[in-house]
Amino acid sequence: MLRSNKSNELGLGKRELVSLSMQVAATGPAGKKSFSSRLLPGAISLALTCAFLFFQLFSAAFAETREDSEASAEEQPGYVYVDGQRVIGVFGSNGPLTKSERVKLIQSRLDNIYALHDFNADEFHSVPDKFGTRIFYKDQVVMLVSNEEAQSIKISSAGLAADYIKRLKAVAEQYKQDSRPGRLALGAVGVIIGLLLLTIFVSNLSNLSQLVSKYLVSRVQSSFKDARAKGAVIRDLLELSVTFLTRTFFFAVFLALLHFYIFSALNFFPWTKIYGLQLLNKTITPLSSGLHSLSEYIPNFFVLMVIGYLTYGVLVVLRFFFDEVSKSNLTLQDFDPDWAEPTYKLIKALTIFMALVVAAPYLPGWDSPAFKQIGLFIGLLISLGSTGAIGHLVAGVVLTYTRAFKLGDRVKIGDHVGDVVERTLFTTRIKTIKNEMITIHNGQLVTTDITNYSTKTKDQGLILHTSVTIGYDAPWRQVHELLIKAAKECPDIMHEPEPFVLQRALNDFYVEYELNAYTRHAENMVGIYSQLHAAIQDCFNASGVEIMSPHYASLRDGNEITIPVKERSKDYSVPAFKVESIQTK
Numbered sequence: 001m002l003r004s005n006k007s008n009e010l011g012l013g014k015r016e017l018v019s020l021s022m023q024v025a026a027t028g029p030a031g032k033k034s035f036s037s038r039l040l041p042g043a044i045s046l047a048l049t050c051a052f053l054f055f056q057l058f059s060a061a062f063a064e065t066r067e068d069s070e071a072s073a074e075e076q077p078g079y080v081y082v083d084g085q086r087v088i089g090v091f092g093s094n095g096p097l098t099k100s101e102r103v104k105l106i107q108s109r110l111d112n113i114y115a116l117h118d119f120n121a122d123e124f125h126s127v128p129d130k131f132g133t134r135i136f137y138k139d140q141v142v143m144l145v146s147n148e149e150a151q152s153i154k155i156s157s158a159g160l161a162a163d164y165i166k167r168l169k170a171v172a173e174q175y176k177q178d179s180r181p182g183r184l185a186l187g188a189v190g191v192i193i194g195l196l197l198l199t200i201f202v203s204n205l206s207n208l209s210q211l212v213s214k215y216l217v218s219r220v221q222s223s224f225k226d227a228r229a230k231g232a233v234i235r236d237l238l239e240l241s242v243t244f245l246t247r248t249f250f251f252a253v254f255l256a257l258l259h260f261y262i263f264s265a266l267n268f269f270p271w272t273k274i275y276g277l278q279l280l281n282k283t284i285t286p287l288s289s290g291l292h293s294l295s296e297y298i299p300n301f302f303v304l305m306v307i308g309y310l311t312y313g314v315l316v317v318l319r320f321f322f323d324e325v326s327k328s329n330l331t332l333q334d335f336d337p338d339w340a341e342p343t344y345k346l347i348k349a350l351t352i353f354m355a356l357v358v359a360a361p362y363l364p365g366w367d368s369p370a371f372k373q374i375g376l377f378i379g380l381l382i383s384l385g386s387t388g389a390i391g392h393l394v395a396g397v398v399l400t401y402t403r404a405f406k407l408g409d410r411v412k413i414g415d416h417v418g419d420v421v422e423r424t425l426f427t428t429r430i431k432t433i434k435n436e437m438i439t440i441h442n443g444q445l446v447t448t449d450i451t452n453y454s455t456k457t458k459d460q461g462l463i464l465h466t467s468v469t470i471g472y473d474a475p476w477r478q479v480h481e482l483l484i485k486a487a488k489e490c491p492d493i494m495h496e497p498e499p500f501v502l503q504r505a506l507n508d509f510y511v512e513y514e515l516n517a518y519t520r521h522a523e524n525m526v527g528i529y530s531q532l533h534a535a536i537q538d539c540f541n542a543s544g545v546e547i548m549s550p551h552y553a554s555l556r557d558g559n560e561i562t563i564p565v566k567e568r569s570k571d572y573s574v575p576a577f578k579v580e581s582i583q584t585k
Contacts (some may be wrong), residue, residue, distance in 0.1 A: 078103040082110055087167040091149035106143045113137045114172075121172035124165045125465075132157035175270050186266030198261050202254060209250040216242045259283060270409060293364070300362040311355040318347055342400045345425075395442035396425035404450050410522040412451035413440060419523060433526050453522040461494055461518035464528055468536060469510040474545050476503065479513055481541055487517040487536035492528045494518040541567040 078099050080088040087110075090102050097105065113119065123138045132146040145164070150157040177183065217239050224235035235496035259279070266276030324330040326340035360366060400423075405411050409420050411430065418432035429439050453462055470479050477577035480501045506512075515536070519528055542546055546562045558575045 009533060060400055070320065074379055080110060082114065082168065085167075085171055087171060088143065088164050090143075094144060094146060102143070108141070110168075112559055113140070115143070119172075121169040124168050126161040126165060128156065128158055133161040133162050156513070183474050184269065189395045190268055191265045194261050194264060198257060201257065205250055205254055209247060212250075213243050213246040216246060297364055300364075303362050304359050307355055307359045310569050311351060314351055315348055317349070336403060338403070338406050339401065342397075342425075346397070361384075370456065373375050395446045396423075396428075398424075399428075399442060403554055404445070405454075407450050408523075409452055409454040411453065413445065424457065453525065457520050457522045461497070461520055462522045462525075463516050464493075464532065465514055465516045466529065466532060466536075467504065467512055467514050469507070470545065470547060471510050476511065476513075478543070478545065479511075482539045482545060483513060483515040483536065486539040487515060487532060487541070489535045490517070490528060490531045490533070491522060492521045494521050544569075562582055 016313045030283060043411045077089040077091045079086045080090065080103055080220050088106060090099055090106065093099050094102055125136055125137060125144075127134050132144055132148075132150065135142040143164075145161040147157050150160045151162070168533050191230075221241060222234060224232070224238075263276045263280050264273040266279065321330070322340040322344040325332060325335070326337050328337050399405075405420050405423075407420055407423060411418070411420055413430065416430060416432060416438050418436070418438065419429035420428065421431045421437075422429040426438050426444070427438060427441055428445060431437055456462065468483070483501050484499050487493050488495060493499065494517070497518050499515065502514040502516065504514045506513040514534070518534065519525075521528065537547070544567075561572070562570065
């Protein structure tokens with residue numbers, strides 16, 4: 001006996017309910033044969049199988065798209081199904097019953113009627129009354145076709161009721177045709193032959209997949225035959241991609257053919273046809289809905305393209321403008337050229353953010369609950385985990401516009417001395433003279449004293465200073481001359497401005513002299529200090545002036561001079577201790 005199905009959504013839309021002659025021709029005994037009867041089991045080839053499958057997919061998708069585009073803004077009807085086919089459309093409420101309640105009631109009545117052992121489709125008939133036209137099975141009411149719902153599709157209630165009765169009879173007649181012994185035997189043979197063909201094809205499909213994959217991989221390898229390290233990585237990536245895509249394609253073909261075989265096998269028999277339609281509905285309906293959503297999304301896609309194009313154009317103009325500013329081809333009042341790159345990055349980030357804000361409402365699924373939940377989750381992560389990051393970000397912006405340092409400067413931050421090699425919005429990296437890479441968070445730099453040795457080096461020069469202590473027995477003018485002479489002998493020390501000496505202190509045993517000299521090579525401070533100290537020792541030793549620092553024994557009688565042996569005069573001899581008695585003295 002016939003079975004009803006409420007879950008199947010594959011069927012005809014509102015406009016097709018008016019074109020009833022086509023419906024009856026497709027399902028009636030005098031029309032064309034059903035889908036299962038059109039199949040010639042065992043005679044279909046692989047090409048026809050694939051072609052028919054894709055034809056079913058795309059025809060259903062475009063039929064659904066056409067139906068939705070032609071449907072009016074009015075509420076869609078509810079449908080009653082028999083044997084997986086739409087037979088009755090309910091277009092509105094009736095008294096206290098809502099549309100959905102009417103659908104359930106009519107569906108329940110038809111299920112009971114078609115389940116009767118003495119069911120006879122010729123017993124369906126209609127009776128007009130003042131509210132419309134009632135459909136009866138024998139003396140049992142099936143439904144009322146009201147004048148209002150018939151007028152909503154521009155047809156009389158009597159005509160619509162007659163069309164519903166034709167559909168009910170056509171479904172019953174189709175069931176009889178499909179239940180004949182010859183048709184069932186033909187279906188069984190078709191299932192067996194289809195299974196054999198599917199088995200043969202699947203066994204060869206694996207070999208075909210391997211052959212295609214090997215061929216494509218060999219072409220990739222021949223293209224990168226002499227590739228170096230970077231090219232080898234690209235080659236390996238392409239090989240993996242080609243292999244994955246090839247296997248995915250053939251696996252998709254296998255699933256499509258398996259789906260088609262199961263659908264066809266279920267459609268051969270009237271008892272399982274309903275499940276075949278359900279299977280087709282579960283697979284084709286999402287695809288057709290996706291294609292329909294894609295067609296509706298096309299205007300939004302063009303809006304997104306315009307937003308993206310305008311954003312790209314703005315970024316290109318900004319890039320050109322700030323490049324010219326950084327090259328000093330364009331000058332802005334009180335705007336340092338070194339600010340051009342970080343300012344461009346900030347404006348670029350703000351521009352992209354604003355573009356995303358404008359484009360977000362045009363993205364698919366913008367109003368969906370899932371999109372909102374994801375947005376809340378991301379916002380929660382940002383609010384909980386980025387407090388420190390935002391502090392470092394703000395500190396990085398502050399450091400940029402306070403001009404504390406720039407790339408390549410020799411700086412001292414805390415206890416670390418080195419050259420700035422990288423500066424981001426969150427961290428700053430310096431390389432010490434020992435090639436140590438130190439990463440400092442920008443938040444720390446705001447609260448730390450920063451000494452920049454390179455800021456004034458090019459314009460005024462950096463003053464390097466070192467101290468030396470000399471005893472009071474050495475004339476201070478001679479000490480000044482020797483220190484200045486030692487500074488001028490260093491290749492990285494500037495002669496103009498001239499080095500100068502300061503007497504910093506008159507201590508108990510020595511005088512503290514400070515040598516100050518200018519240089520333009522702040523990046524070589526350590527090397528210049530080493531050269532300067534060596535030159536001071538050479539000059540003082542050559543002049544016979546001892547560097548007695550910080551303390552030296554005050555008893556000189558009998559002590560050897562501290563000047564190196566090679567620097568001493570030829571007639572120098574170590575003095576002996578002189579001992580005199582007090583009476584003699």
